[in-house]
Amino acid sequence: MASSPYFSLAVLFVAALGFGLTPLGLAWLWGRVFSPAKPNAVKNAIYECGLESRGDAWMQFRSAYYLYAIIFLIFDVEAVFLLPFAVAFTGLGAAACVAMLVFVLMLIEGLAWAWAKGVLTWA
Amino acid sequence: MAVDEGLKIELGKQGVFVTTIEELYNWGRRSSIWPMQFGLACCAIEMIATTMARYDLARFGAEVFRPSPRQADLMIISGTVTKKMAPQVVRLYNQMAEPRYVIAMGACAISGGPFKQGYNVLKGIDRYIPVDVHIPGCPPRPEALLQAFMTLQKKIDGQPLTGPDRPRFLDAEAQGEFPVPVQGEHDLEPTSNPGVWTVPVVIR
Numbered sequence: 304m305a306s307s308p309y310f311s312l313a314v315l316f317v318a319a320l321g322f323g324l325t326p327l328g329l330a331w332l333w334g335r336v337f338s339p340a341k342p343n344a345v346k347n348a349i350y351e352c353g354l355e356s357r358g359d360a361w362m363q364f365r366s367a368y369y370l371y372a373i374i375f376l377i378f379d380v381e382a383v384f385l386l387p388f389a390v391a392f393t394g395l396g397a398a399a400c401v402a403m404l405v406f407v408l409m410l411i412e413g414l415a416w417a418w419a420k421g422v423l424t425w426a
Numbered sequence: 427m428a429v430d431e432g433l434k435i436e437l438g439k440q441g442v443f444v445t446t447i448e449e450l451y452n453w454g455r456r457s458s459i460w461p462m463q464f465g466l467a468c469c470a471i472e473m474i475a476t477t478m479a480r481y482d483l484a485r486f487g488a489e490v491f492r493p494s495p496r497q498a499d500l501m502i503i504s505g506t507v508t509k510k511m512a513p514q515v516v517r518l519y520n521q522m523a524e525p526r527y528v529i530a531m532g533a534c535a536i537s538g539g540p541f542k543q544g545y546n547v548l549k550g551i552d553r554y555i556p557v558d559v560h561i562p563g564c565p566p567r568p569e570a571l572l573q574a575f576m577t578l579q580k581k582i583d584g585q586p587l588t589g590p591d592r593p594r595f596l597d598a599e600a601q602g603e604f605p606v607p608v609q610g611e612h613d614l615e616p617t618s619n620p621g622v623w624t625v626p627v628v629i630r
Contacts, residue, residue: 337587337596338524338595339596339597341524341598343520345517345520345521345603345606346520346602346603348517348521351494351495351496351521353513353514353515353517353518354514354517355517
């Protein structure tokens with residue numbers, strides 16, 4: 304058995320297992336012998352920010368929030384793509400420029416749609 | 427079964443380390459007091475300063491401020507406790523795993539301090555939870571907080587594992603839950619926890 308090439312690996316595996324399990328076992332033993340458990344309703348509460356939790360966590364969000372996602376895409380993500388476009392502008396070919404214009408036009412279309420829908424009006 | 431101090435020092439000189447489980451346990455606990463990340467008022471600024479490079483709370487093994495009460499050993503009541511905030515403070519204390527300690531930092535946490543006359547200020551957090559170390563000051567300097575830490579470490583060092591003098595968290599009979607006060611019509615109800623605080627008798 305000791306001649307097996309995997310013997311040292313097995314020894315290391317057992318040592319690693321012991322290294323992890325011994326502190327856990329000692330802690331468990333310590334808890335059993337010395338520290339009495341004193342659970343109560345306040346201690347076992349799920350929310351741990353000092354306040355009592357209210358209601359159900361399984362609530363529904365309005366799907367109307369997709370409007371904000373679209374506006375975010377238009378104004379924020381567009382800027383992320385426009386910046387490298389502006390930096391590399393002088394070195395670009397006609398095909399790249401057209402591709403970028405199509406991209407911007409698509410986003411402008413979204414903006415026009417949002418505008419028509421009245422999303423931009425602060426009410 | 428304590429080893430004689432002189433003998434212990436003599437053995438130490440020879441390179442033999444003698445200890446007891448109790449000492450080892452207390453050494454481990456006092457060297458890793460994790461406070462809760464919880465600031466109430468101006469004293470919290472001094473508490474933050476204490477953790478920074480100049481005063482370096484890490485020297486005491488207490489630099490790991492935990493944002494959850496489940497992982498914290500120490501609650502530093504750093505500032506004025508308003509009656510609106512008191513239930514939250516007590517609830518957080520209840521949610522801390524034992525052993526747990528409390529430092530009342532500053533005049534407000536001890537007695538209400540300069541705001542004692544205010545209708546909305548709690549006149550000392552020790553009305554609801556047991557406080558281990560009080561630090562006076564308005565606010566106490568970071569050195570004072572370090573002094574409080576050392577005082578707490580000394581206290582932990584002296585806690586026996588067994589026997590009648592053992593601390594609360596080792597005693598199965600001792601009170602584990604501290605009632606969380608609720609907002610009443612005029613004041614918090616109850617106004618204090620008789621288990622930890624007795625109403626002083628005013629002699630005129």
